[in-house]
Amino acid sequence: MSIPEREHEHGSANSTTARLYGALGYGKDHFKVDQTNAAALDEILPGMRLIVPGNRACLRRMVATAADLGIRQYIDLGSGLPDQPPNLHEVAQRTVKDARFIYVDNDPMVCTHGRALLQGSGVTMIEADARDICALYRTYELLSVIETGRPVCVVLGAILHFFTDDEVKEVMEELYDFLAPGSLVLVTHATSDQPHYRPEQVQAARDFYEEQTGAQLYLRSVQEIADLVLPGCVPLRPGFVTTAAWHPDYEYESAMIPRAPYFTAVAAEVRRPVETRQYFLLGTTQEAEQ
Numbered sequence: 001m002s003i004p005e006r007e008h009e010h011g012s013a014n015s016t017t018a019r020l021y022g023a024l025g026y027g028k029d030h031f032k033v034d035q036t037n038a039a040a041l042d043e044i045l046p047g048m049r050l051i052v053p054g055n056r057a058c059l060r061r062m063v064a065t066a067a068d069l070g071i072r073q074y075i076d077l078g079s080g081l082p083d084q085p086p087n088l089h090e091v092a093q094r095t096v097k098d099a100r101f102i103y104v105d106n107d108p109m110v111c112t113h114g115r116a117l118l119q120g121s122g123v124t125m126i127e128a129d130a131r132d133i134c135a136l137y138r139t140y141e142l143l144s145v146i147e148t149g150r151p152v153c154v155v156l157g158a159i160l161h162f163f164t165d166d167e168v169k170e171v172m173e174e175l176y177d178f179l180a181p182g183s184l185v186l187v188t189h190a191t192s193d194q195p196h197y198r199p200e201q202v203q204a205a206r207d208f209y210e211e212q213t214g215a216q217l218y219l220r221s222v223q224e225i226a227d228l229v230l231p232g233c234v235p236l237r238p239g240f241v242t243t244a245a246w247h248p249d250y251e252y253e254s255a256m257i258p259r260a261p262y263f264t265a266v267a268a269e270v271r272r273p274v275e276t277r278q279y280f281l282l283g284t285t286q287e288a289e290q
């Protein structure tokens with residue numbers, strides 16, 4: 001797959017997506033400018049600081065579910081800077097002691113921190129572009145860890161919204177060529193469907209984010225995510241919900257559900273044959289209007 005140069009990259013970018021994300025959450029490996037940008041974003045779209053801890057907690061619950069289902073191998077694409085423990089390999093290994101976990105990111109700073117902090121038996125950090133799955137699947141690091149005939153849990157946490165539709169399609173098509181039936185795909189994704197915010201507010205936050213990071217954000221609806229990301233998959237319960245509402249088990253999370261901005265979350269099992277279905281985000285006014 002060829003990766004086109006990004007026309008949209010801003011020369012003035014002063015944060016990276018990984019550092020700004022860390023500054024919005026509980027990360028420690030970022031700079032002052034990232035903290036300033038995080039505070040500005042939280043002013044433009046009040047509640048922004050809840051997105052990252054909510055997303056990370058949701059991914060932990062999703063990975064715990066995959067481990068409960070007996071999945072022994074994991075690939076986290078666009079893994080981001082290490083967080084306060086437990087990181088995702090630790091969550092998987094609580095249940096599946098010998099789970100193998102591959103973290104992948106294309107940001108060298110993320111990989112340096114990852115190699116230093118995300119250590120343990122069966123844990124690997126690979127610096128690679130997640131848009132080139134075929135190249136990733138040719139690396140020694142991946143091939144020496146992943147058994148391709150067996151189910152894999154692929155974590156796509158807050159990464160696909162950086163890819164164009166064509167890139168998402170290609171990534172998923174290539175992934176599905178490698179994923180055995182019974183594999184799980186865990187997705188969290190930025191969405192413009194934010195009932196408690198005006199579209200101008202969401203747009204302003206997006207403009208600021210793009211300006212500061214140089215990344216382009218593609219906000220997608222539930223149906224767009226279903227069509228682009230999950231053909232051939234069957235979502236696990238509860239289907240498409242906000243990250244906070246994906247099997248919440250912390251009081252903190254149920255408290256923050258109502259009026260915070262959110263990512264859409266879905267965990268799906270890879271099956272065949274491919275089917276097309278209609279999906280709606282549960283628990284929003286949108287659902288009530290359908």
Ligand SMILES: C[S@@+](CC[C@H](N)C(=O)[O-])C[C@H]1O[C@@H](n2cnc3c(N)ncnc32)[C@H](O)[C@@H]1O
Pocket residue numbers: 017018021055056059077078079080081104105106107110128129130131156157158159162188
């Ligand atoms: C917003 S962070 C999400 C981190 C983590 N997945 C989570 O949900 O908590 C996005 C991460 O994706 C990485 N990323 C963006 N584009 C990528 C690409 N093409 N290949 C690999 N990693 C990428 C960034 O460097 C960043 O660390």
